[in-house]
Amino acid sequence: MQIRVKTNHKPQWYAKKRDQPVTLFKRAWVWSRAEEKLYAKLCVGSVLHLCSGYSDLGDCRVDINPGAKPDIVADIHYLPFKDQSFDTIIIDPPWYGPQNWMQWERIASEMVRIARKRIIVILGNLFYMLPKPFELKDVYIVKRISPQVKLVYVWDRSEILVK
Numbered sequence: 001m002q003i004r005v006k007t008n009h010k011p012q013w014y015a016k017k018r019d020q021p022v023t024l025f026k027r028a029w030v031w032s033r034a035e036e037k038l039y040a041k042l043c044v045g046s047v048l049h050l051c052s053g054y055s056d057l058g059d060c061r062v063d064i065n066p067g068a069k070p071d072i073v074a075d076i077h078y079l080p081f082k083d084q085s086f087d088t089i090i091i092d093p094p095w096y097g098p099q100n101w102m103q104w105e106r107i108a109s110e111m112v113r114i115a116r117k118r119i120i121v122i123l124g125n126l127f128y129m130l131p132k133p134f135e136l137k138d139v140y141i142v143k144r145i146s147p148q149v150k151l152v153y154v155w156d157r158s159e160i161l162v163k
Helices: 033-042 104-114 158-162
Strands: 047-050 060-063 086-091 115-123 134-142 150-157
Touching: 033 086, 033 115, 033 134, 033 150, 086 104, 104 115, 115 134
Parallel strands: 047 060, 047 086, 086 115
Antiparallel strands: 115 150, 134 150
16 A cells, blocks of 8 residues: 655755756666665664665655655655654665755754664765764675665664664
């Protein structure tokens, strides 16, 4: 069953006058099997996959594209989950990255609020720190199993690191 979450939020690209129409990438940007296996190994416990696209990774998949058949169709700026609902959040944002998102701070704070143990962010070349209580644990450079170089950042909740 697919759940749709309504929002009045309009992404930054929505309001701009564009010479070309905005399109979703559909199946053009997918992970290799080796990438999917690596990312699955990095996840712990229950997994919320944001910007999931066509990946099957995660117990709950969220994407704005209903054609990808996510569990929840929603804008990631406003997530319908309770605090610390999932052990891991994994996100591989669209290619244009957080610098074009309306409210990167809101997305980061939503992830911090919802993640119980770990947040994994997969980016092409950008680096963004998450606010406390999460601390950077590992950075992976993925290039042999992916058609493009990716940086995979793994943050753990600091209270978990102390135990």
